[in-house]
Amino acid sequence: MRCRRCDSKAVINMRQHKLSLCAEHFIAWFQDHVARTIERHHMFSKDDRLLLAVSGGKDSLVLWDILIHLGYNTDGLYINLGINEEISYSDQSAEKCFRYAEKNHLFLHQVNIPQKYGLSIPDAAKKSYRSKNRTCALCGLTKRHVFNEIATKYQYDVLLTGHNLDDEASVLFGNTVNWLGKYLARQSPVLEASSSGFTKKAKPLCRAYERETTAYAIIKGISYFEQECPFAAGATTLSNKVLLNDIEAETPGFKQRFYLSFLKAKEEGLFDPSLSDRNTDFQPCSRCGQPTSNPEVCNFCRTWENILVSRDS
């Protein structure tokens, strides 16, 4: 297997792109692939101040590496969720983010949930009234709140996450097999800023296979935390990933075709955009000031107030 560009020994064969490349040409190709995704979806420009949510996993650290290489002004945001039960998941992933930022002289915001709110996500979830998937639901609610809070407070133009094509295809598959119109209408590489106070969001790795981000991290020697969150075991998005991997193995390029044809159909007006909940009426939460569709207090504030009342009672 030879590199398509220079004919030296290839390190990766991407059947989905019918392309084999050596280490050097793979890195250049992948950086360019991400650059084209950013331009194609009008995600941001060199003048924008970017805030990237980093978890310590490969995708977000690889994205940070590429954005800095491409000359984008990007700070990081690490949220310590306090998940340190059977394995010290949060402490070890925090370490990876600190190291990467320090080594590359990058600025990293840090928000520590147990310190800021008094309970770790797993302990808070035990106090929550939600009975099913409560840890993952509370974690998502809390992260979305903190992302927008920090992005607004420090006036970032765009908030970025490291979701890759495998993530997007898996979420899309879950939304599709149940035909969840609201989520189908909303799922997008970019969510524009809203006048009600949501910062613009973008996913520059949405066209990158997970296998490609892994190869990039390995070749560039980026040290990342490899374990899945212990609460993710059994999640539907993971079983959808296994299924899509099986289909991809039979039909290389399936995930890409599925996701990109979805984006194309959407651009061509397949869904009524008014179905997306971003078009709901939002007003500021009376507690935290962030936009909410609730009459007074946002879901985040209400949930955490209930948790803390339950803890103290």
Add this chain to the structure above:
Amino acid sequence: MRCRRCDSKAVINMRQHKLSLCAEHFIAWFQDHVARTIERHHMFSKDDRLLLAVSGGKDSLVLWDILIHLGYNTDGLYINLGINEEISYSDQSAEKCFRYAEKNHLFLHQVNIPQKYGLSIPDAAKKSYRSKNRTCALCGLTKRHVFNEIATKYQYDVLLTGHNLDDEASVLFGNTVNWLGKYLARQSPVLEASSSGFTKKAKPLCRAYERETTAYAIIKGISYFEQECPFAAGATTLSNKVLLNDIEAETPGFKQRFYLSFLKAKEEGLFDPSLSDRNTDFQPCSRCGQPTSNPEVCNFCRTWENILVSRDS
């Protein structure tokens, strides 16, 4: 495994419905299930004259059996495609239809393609300019033409086909993974009649699993032709069926949920109905008089004229 209704020995366990039934109660349940589908989707009434396309396979003969039992006024239509190469597919399936109609004193229209148009479908496809999947494409085009021709000529109110839930889920899956908006907007248990000359179409088995129609045929002793069309081997709809069967085995009820949540989302306005090609402007074909979106001659007439010119030149 006991029958839920009478506690005698069950012959079928339908995990998708969490229901086990004995032979007698399964037949009654299945007939009622189809009756409810007909009502739920406003397919037709006892006053309507129905034309059912029968192939000799289990689904269409089972549907005929149920419609007659329910008291619907239903004639059959068998199209002999002249597929008699390695196996005498057409002749054997014709035999099953004739026998069923004769035994039950039912009226069966018969259209013989080689006799009417001078060539069998496989021979005609060899003369066709279409290079890929040309046999299946020509067969579909020809059947749709004949269905509507006979339905119009004899003034039937509704044209029925035996498509079951496995067929519908498989087609939906193929349309979904490629996000074919026009086909998603069109796929439906019922297509209303159009003023341009399309007869109303309905699929009363669209909520019935293939396994259920097979069980019905076996229990009722309906003799049907079991082989797949020799040209269907390798078709995408078949490989989608295998995939959906795998998912169904892991998650009983998957196909039903996928298809029914699609219908629900559609009813709730997920797609813009103007995307469906039934809303295109149609005018009568100058040759056959059937509705066409072409300027003068419909695809059917144009294709067959080209084939016959090519044969005779």
